[in-house]
Amino acid sequence: RKEVEQDPGPFNVPEGATVAFNCTYSNSASQSFFWYRQDCRKEPKLLMSVYSSGNEDGRFTAQLNRASQYISLLIRDSKLSDSATYLCVVRGGYQKVTFGTGTKLQVIP
């Protein structure tokens, strides 16, 4: 089983739609969780951290379920500019960071 797993997609959604991604992780001792966004041929950029209590940043909501070992990202009112690959990132001990393979989102006009 991979350390961090994501559905690669692509998710093709119309503008204004709500879309959700899940990411599962195998190491129950994982400490920190993040969602990153990567545009084509660019470096990843931090979208948001994921806290146990769940957190929201504008149209984006991230949640963590430690019991089931998954994190989620919800995007409301999708914009064309949201089209990108979303990477789930999990940090374990000794600062080891593991990336998921990413979920590709394409928002369609």
Added chain:
Amino acid sequence: GAVVSQHPSWVICKSGTSVKIECRSLDFQATTMFWYRQFPKQSLMLMATSNEGSKATYEQGVEKDKFLINHASLTLSTLTVTSAHPEDSSFYICSAREMTANYGYTFGSGTRLTVV
């Protein structure tokens, strides 16, 4: 915010030559930096963890003699791809941890290496 500068952004080299990639933290000190490689349509794969003043920690399957890492100061880590071959052509990205409230990781802009 925290900025990580990576150079060069792209390089083309002949097979058998060596290429050095630099990663600098511009406005913060980074005792630890990470080097990743990303092949087309694949995820970032951690190659090694660079520790200031000590030896780097390499991931399984990464040849330490081929990918030389030096982290001589708190703001600079370098990755040297020695005796490069076409299969080393990839996108190399460094990152460092920014000690802000969200403890995220800042990435360099990446280096696209093409070995011909």
